[in-house]
Amino acid sequence: xxxxxxxxxxxxxxxxxxxxxxxxxxxxxxxxxxxxxxxxxxxxxxxxxxxxxxxxxxxxxxxxxxxxxxxxxxxxxxxxxxxxxxxxxxxxxxxxxxxxxxxxxxxxxxxxxxxxxxxxxxxxxxxxxxxxxxxxxxxxxxxxxxxxxxxxxxxxxxxxxxxxxxxxxxxxxxxxxxxxxxxxxxxxxxxxxxxxxxxxxxxxxxxxxxxxxxxxxxxxxxxxxxxxxxxxxxxxxxxxxxxxxxxxxxxxxxxxxxxxxxxxxxxxxxxxxxxxxxxxxxxxxxxxxxxxxxxxxxxxx
Amino acid sequence: xxxxxxxxxxxxxxxxxxxxxxxxxxxxxxxxxxxxxxxxxxxxxxxxxxxxxxxxxxxxxxxxxxxxxxxxxxxxxxxxxxxxxxxxxxxxxxxxxxxxxxxxxxxxxxxxxxxxxxxxxxxxxxxxxxxxxxxxxxxxxxxxxxxxxxxxxxxxxxxxxxxxxxxxxxxxxxxxxxxxxxxxxxxxxxxxxxxxxxxxxxxxxxxxxxxxxxxxxxxxxxxxxxxxxxxxxxxxxxxxxxxxxxxxxxxxxxxxxxxxxxxxxxxxxxxxxxxxxxxxxxxxxxxxxxxxxx
Numbered sequence: 001x002x003x004x005x006x007x008x009x010x011x012x013x014x015x016x017x018x019x020x021x022x023x024x025x026x027x028x029x030x031x032x033x034x035x036x037x038x039x040x041x042x043x044x045x046x047x048x049x050x051x052x053x054x055x056x057x058x059x060x061x062x063x064x065x066x067x068x069x070x071x072x073x074x075x076x077x078x079x080x081x082x083x084x085x086x087x088x089x090x091x092x093x094x095x096x097x098x099x100x101x102x103x104x105x106x107x108x109x110x111x112x113x114x115x116x117x118x119x120x121x122x123x124x125x126x127x128x129x130x131x132x133x134x135x136x137x138x139x140x141x142x143x144x145x146x147x148x149x150x151x152x153x154x155x156x157x158x159x160x161x162x163x164x165x166x167x168x169x170x171x172x173x174x175x176x177x178x179x180x181x182x183x184x185x186x187x188x189x190x191x192x193x194x195x196x197x198x199x200x201x202x203x204x205x206x207x208x209x210x211x212x213x214x215x216x217x218x219x220x221x222x223x224x225x226x227x228x229x230x231x232x233x234x235x236x237x238x239x240x241x242x243x244x245x246x247x248x249x250x251x252x253x254x255x256x257x258x259x260x261x262x263x264x265x266x267x268x269x270x271x272x273x274x275x276x277x278x279x280x281x282x283x284x285x286x287x288x289x290x291x292x293x294x295x296x297x298x299x300x301x
Numbered sequence: 302x303x304x305x306x307x308x309x310x311x312x313x314x315x316x317x318x319x320x321x322x323x324x325x326x327x328x329x330x331x332x333x334x335x336x337x338x339x340x341x342x343x344x345x346x347x348x349x350x351x352x353x354x355x356x357x358x359x360x361x362x363x364x365x366x367x368x369x370x371x372x373x374x375x376x377x378x379x380x381x382x383x384x385x386x387x388x389x390x391x392x393x394x395x396x397x398x399x400x401x402x403x404x405x406x407x408x409x410x411x412x413x414x415x416x417x418x419x420x421x422x423x424x425x426x427x428x429x430x431x432x433x434x435x436x437x438x439x440x441x442x443x444x445x446x447x448x449x450x451x452x453x454x455x456x457x458x459x460x461x462x463x464x465x466x467x468x469x470x471x472x473x474x475x476x477x478x479x480x481x482x483x484x485x486x487x488x489x490x491x492x493x494x495x496x497x498x499x500x501x502x503x504x505x506x507x508x509x510x511x512x513x514x515x516x517x518x519x520x521x522x523x524x525x526x527x528x529x530x531x532x533x534x535x536x537x538x539x540x541x542x543x544x545x546x547x548x549x550x551x552x553x554x555x556x557x558x559x560x561x562x563x564x565x566x567x568x569x570x571x572x573x574x575x576x577x578x579x580x581x582x583x584x585x586x587x588x589x590x591x592x593x594x595x
């Protein structure tokens with residue numbers, strides 16, 4: 001292959017390096033002028049951002065304002081749509097359900113994956129490569145394939161419509177990526193550190209808890225971010241496993257909300273804006289983690 | 302390396318193995334079993350390939366499969382768009398990382414939210430048509446989601462909108478990890494911009510492009526439920542019926558998990574077939590170097 005080996009692998013996973021900013025300007029013989037480049041990029045930005053502009057401007061319009069003009073800026077900033085959207089508290093119920101599911105699944109998966117990744121990265125055992133490859137391959141199996149047996153199985157043990165049932169399934173769905181990602185990260189931590197701890201008489205669990213995990217802050221943060229987005233944004237699994245209204249997560253909620261306010265678009269858009277705020281904030285706060293996690297997952301699917 | 306007690310690794314693996322057997326192992330075996338039975342509640346009589354025959358002769362199934370295949374047209378569109386934009390960002394236009402951040406935003410927005418927003422945008426009297434009318438393109442102001450011939454392509458536009466940021470970020474990451482000496486050598490030899498792009502940059506991206514295409518094909522075949530469920534529920538009529546919705550309806554609406562499992566088996570086998578080249582890609586990079594080994 002023409003791919004070059006990346007020689008810079010001592011610290012962090014190479015995924016960290018992937019997003020490093022380039023160092024200097026590049027000579028530019030014969031390439032399209034930068035005006036043209038900017039123009040094309042700005043058009044792409046415009047097309048991709050148009051729906052977001054629509055959501056924000058519509059959410060701030062009154063109904064009359066909206067029917068008069070669907071694309072212009074609002075005449076006056078009207079915040080009543082948000083009050084309407086939040087009225088009755090179902091929005092907060094959905095939000096709370098989503099938080100419970102996301103936190104539960106992310107934490108469970110993190111515990112399970114750390115233990116397994118430790119074994120894959122630092123222990124030698126029969127079949128380790130094959131097992132890791134098999135676990136990694138599970139990343140691309142679409143959830144729809146497993147959903148019928150999962151439903152029937154959980155129904156048999158009365159876990160349909162419960163948090164534990166859904167948390168178990170979500171945790172399982174994000175675990176292949178987590179194991180793969182953490183294994184790579186643990187492998188990048190210098191052996192000498194781990195060796196020294198053993199000479200000092202640490203147990204294997206002690207090494208994991210006191211040495212490896214504290215050194216894995218960025219990797220753990222990346223996993224928290226990427227896995228949270230997966231669970232938070234899922235609709236299909238929730239529709240099947242959480243069929244009762246009081247357990248609906250936000251994604252089912254907004255689908256209902258969207259059709260309920262089908263004729264009152266400003267309220268619907270206010271709801272959509274409120275529903276996207278948590279993930280947009282997470283993205284703003286941890287943008288590099290997002291990109292790192294998504295690239296790492298993809299570069300070695 | 303450090304532990305020689307033979308059972309220790311397996312103790313660490315145990316929770317993961319249990320979790321993955323519940324969520325992946327058991328279901329993946331079960332769908333084969335269910336697909337051969339007439340399931341009532343949890344099990345039922347063995348009926349051989351009856352479910353498969355029923356499915357394959359069902360015109361709705363054939364439509365659903367056709368729609369998934371038509372949606373695959375978004376794969377080359379996504380590939381060209383995201384590669385093109387990534388290469389432009391790689392040329393280090395000022396503020397490239399701001400562009401990257403902004404272009405990635407749609408990918409962060411949950412698909413159901415995007416679905417509700419686009420359903421409104423694409424309404425007959427919605428904002429898109431208002432824009433088209435105001436710039437004099439009245440003949441393009443169509444019933445985007447209500448027209449049987451058009452609805453699937455509207456769904457595809459939304460998929461492209463949502464997914465393009467992923468490709469941009471992926472290709473840009475790979476480009477930034479490339480060795481620049483080849484580019485420089487080509488420049489010294491007097492290669493023009495598009496020659497470098499075609500003969501130097503794209504060949505270096507070959508393996509990541511293969512990977513991206515595989516992943517995107519799997520996504521389009523079996524990971525687009527939320528778009529359709531929120532925007533059209535498979536309608537108008539069966540105009541946007543897709544395989545996932547077909548499975549969902551048969552299992553959880555019509556109460557026929559055997560039929561649903563037969564389709565699930567087919568999707569699973571398609572996914573398996575698609576990831577075989579991916580493993581080939583992996584073993585090559587393991588010996589030949591790649592972007593994030595170790």
